[in-house]
Amino acid sequence: MTxxxxxxxxxxxxxxxSTVPTGxxxxxxxxxxxxxxxxxxxxxxxxxxxxxxxxxxxxxGKLGLSMYLPASVTSIALPKGFLEPGTSYKWEVLAIEESGxxxxxxxxxxxx
Numbered sequence: 001m002t003x004x005x006x007x008x009x010x011x012x013x014x015x016x017x018s019t020v021p022t023g024x025x026x027x028x029x030x031x032x033x034x035x036x037x038x039x040x041x042x043x044x045x046x047x048x049x050x051x052x053x054x055x056x057x058x059x060x061g062k063l064g065l066s067m068y069l070p071a072s073v074t075s076i077a078l079p080k081g082f083l084e085p086g087t088s089y090k091w092e093v094l095a096i097e098e099s100g101x102x103x104x105x106x107x108x109x110x111x112x
Contacts, residue, residue, distance in 0.1 A: 028075035
């Protein structure tokens, strides 16, 4: 067990509190290369979570997606048809370092 806590990824797109079209949205973030104290860190993967910011009847939890991505991936297009018009979303990216420590960054956006 280490105390190498990665810095949180900088969320790039969509911009915080922006309104985006429902098609062809690319989620992106900056690569994490340092700990919260500025030391070098080795990231082994990122986890992307995108959720509708509301509870839906007959759905356990929130409607959304979660995926683990290799450390070399810092952007990904959402599947076509995933985003609903006029809907608020929250998203998170977790940076996971080689001993399992992780830090997340969160953002919000809406669709047209």
